[in-house]
Structures are given as structure tokens and as C-alpha cells.
Amino acid sequence: MERRYASHPNEVKQFDTARLRQEFHIPKLFTPDKLELVLTHEDRMIVGGAAPVHQEVKLEIDLKELGVSYFLERRELGAINVGGPGVIIVDGTEYELDTKDCLFIGMGSHEVIFKSKEASNPAKFYLNSAPAHQQFPTAKTTLAEAESGALGSIENSNDRTIHRFIHENGIQSAQLVMGMTQLKTGNMWNTMPSHVHPRRMEAYMYFDLPEDAVVFHLMGEPSETRHIVMRNEQAVLSPSWSIHSGVGTSNYTFIWGMAGDNKAYADMDAVPMKDLK
Numbered sequence: 001m002e003r004r005y006a007s008h009p010n011e012v013k014q015f016d017t018a019r020l021r022q023e024f025h026i027p028k029l030f031t032p033d034k035l036e037l038v039l040t041h042e043d044r045m046i047v048g049g050a051a052p053v054h055q056e057v058k059l060e061i062d063l064k065e066l067g068v069s070y071f072l073e074r075r076e077l078g079a080i081n082v083g084g085p086g087v088i089i090v091d092g093t094e095y096e097l098d099t100k101d102c103l104f105i106g107m108g109s110h111e112v113i114f115k116s117k118e119a120s121n122p123a124k125f126y127l128n129s130a131p132a133h134q135q136f137p138t139a140k141t142t143l144a145e146a147e148s149g150a151l152g153s154i155e156n157s158n159d160r161t162i163h164r165f166i167h168e169n170g171i172q173s174a175q176l177v178m179g180m181t182q183l184k185t186g187n188m189w190n191t192m193p194s195h196v197h198p199r200r201m202e203a204y205m206y207f208d209l210p211e212d213a214v215v216f217h218l219m220g221e222p223s224e225t226r227h228i229v230m231r232n233e234q235a236v237l238s239p240s241w242s243i244h245s246g247v248g249t250s251n252y253t254f255i256w257g258m259a260g261d262n263k264a265y266a267d268m269d270a271v272p273m274k275d276l277k
């Protein structure tokens with residue numbers, strides 16, 4: 001499992017493009033028949049992907065990395081399928097996940113197996129895992145069952161729909177919060193006006209982007225913004241002190257996941273537009 005360390009804003013403002021990408025950008029999440037995982041020391045979130053095609057993929061790592069006897073002994077995990085129809089088997093119970101469905105897997109689950117239904121249209125499970133102090137039941141939410149709402153406007157090029165899966169009023173968790181935001185055709189901006197939440201880190205994964213399209217993901221302190229160019233199915237880490245916004249060369253969808261001191265989605269410190277530099 002790859003490891004990323006936590007960062008200080010005064011240090012990050014000196015980074016060039018290569019260093020910014022090395023610390024915050026996660027370029028490869030889906031390798032056929034493999035598990036890809038990155039552990040960040042920002043709230044000890046694990047961000048990754050499981051891409052079963054011809055064979056099943058197990059949630060297995062070198063356990064010395066977490067100092068436990070199985071992956072979810074002291075953690076919980078959220079999986080959102082961004083590929084074709086798939087199945088997640090948790091301690092023998094099968095959960096079928098269509099595209100954009102979410103499964104929360106509670107702390108204490110011993111065996112997790114990811115499978116595709118058809119190799120010709122494989123599932124791709126995007127994963128976020130955070131430490132847990134309490135066990136909550138494994139639960140599935142389809143896209144249709146998620147708490148959804150409208151955000152933004154066409155006038156601001158940010159007309160989008162937010163779907164909350166794992167959150168205060170949805171699937172219960174110890175600290176993981178996860179959802180997905182879909183931009184409507186012709187809309188390019190997410191999370192602008194921007195915000196920070198020093199109580200929680202956040203990770204974004206951009207997808208449904210055409211092959212030659214990019215998202216300019218904005219990060220940094222509001223007075224020291226930087227950008228990271230993102231392509232389809234790539235993730236980016238946002239320390240708790242950083243804004244996390246983006247503008248695409250086309251519309252796109254992104255999954256957001258957070259871990260930290262609270263699960264209150266609305267607990268954000270809005271950044272006035274006049275303060276952005």
C-alpha cells in the first residue's frame with residue numbers, strides 16, 4: 001500500500017507541479033484484477049480502487065501496515081461502483097451493486113471480495129476507508145435511494161445534483177462520510193464558492209470525463225491556491241486546511257469522501273470570493 005504523509009500549508013506553498021502531484025494526486029485507481037490503495041496520514045484515510053475483471057479481488061494487504069489481524073478490524077469502508085454491474089461479498093453475504101450504487105462495510109467484517117458480473121463490462125469499486133471506534137452495520141444505498149438535492153445554477157456554470165450516501169441522515173458510520181455530485185451538461189464548476197473544513201480531510205475522485213477532457217482541481221489555502229490537472233478516474237487528497245474546487249473542460253461526476261472530527265456535511269467554513277488569491 002502506498003503511503004502519503006500529512007502536510008503543512010507553509011511547506012506546500014513552495015511545491016512545484018511535480019511535488020504537488022506526488023503528494024496529493026492519485027493517478028491510478030483501477031488496475032484489472034488488482035486492488036490499488038493509498039494510505040494518507042491526513043486523518044488516516046485510505047483511498048483506492050478494486051477492479052475485478054476475470055477474477056475476484058480480495059480486500060487484502062500486508063497487515064503490518066495497519067498493525068491489525070484483518071483489514072476492517074479497526075476500520076470501516078465505503079465502496080461506490082463506477083463501472084458495470086458488480087457484487088461485493090462481505091463475510092458470505094452478497095450485495096449487488098449497479099453503477100453508482102454504494103455499499104458501506106462496517107468495522108469487524110472479516111472477508112470482503114469484489115466481483116464483476118461480466119468481464120466485458122467490469123465493475124470498478126472506488127474505495128474510501130477510515131479508522132472506526134464503533135461498529136455500524138453493513139448497508140447498501142442505490143443511487144435512487146440516496147438523499148439527493150440540487151446545487152448551483154446554469155448562470156454560474158455549476159448546475160449539479162448532490163447525492164449523499166454515507167452521512168448523518170443516511171447510512172450510519174463511525175466517521176466516514178461519502179457521496180457523489182453530478183454536473184449537468186454544459187456545467188463545469190464544482191464547489192465554487194469554495195470552502196474549507198479544518199475538522200475533516202476530504203478526497204475527490206473525478207469520473208465520467210471524456211478521454212481528452214481534464215478538470216483543473218483547485219487546492220491550497222484560500223490565499224495561496226494551486227491547481228492539479230485531473231483526468232478521468234483519478235483522485236486527489238485535500239488536507240483539512242485546503243480548498244477543494246474544480247473546473248472542467250466538460251461536465252463530469254465526482255465522488256467525495258471525508259473523515260475527521262464530525263460527520264456534519266454542512267460544517268464548512270465558506271471562503272468569501274474576495275479572499276481567493
Ligand SMILES: O=C(O)C(=O)C[C@H](O)C(=O)CO
Nearest residue numbers: 151160162181190191192256
Ligand atoms: O458539488 C459540491 O459543491 C460538492 O459536492 C462539495 C463536496 O460535497 C464537499 O466538499 C463536501 O465538504
Ligand SMILES: [Zn+2]
Nearest residue numbers: 195197202244
Ligand atoms: Zn468539502
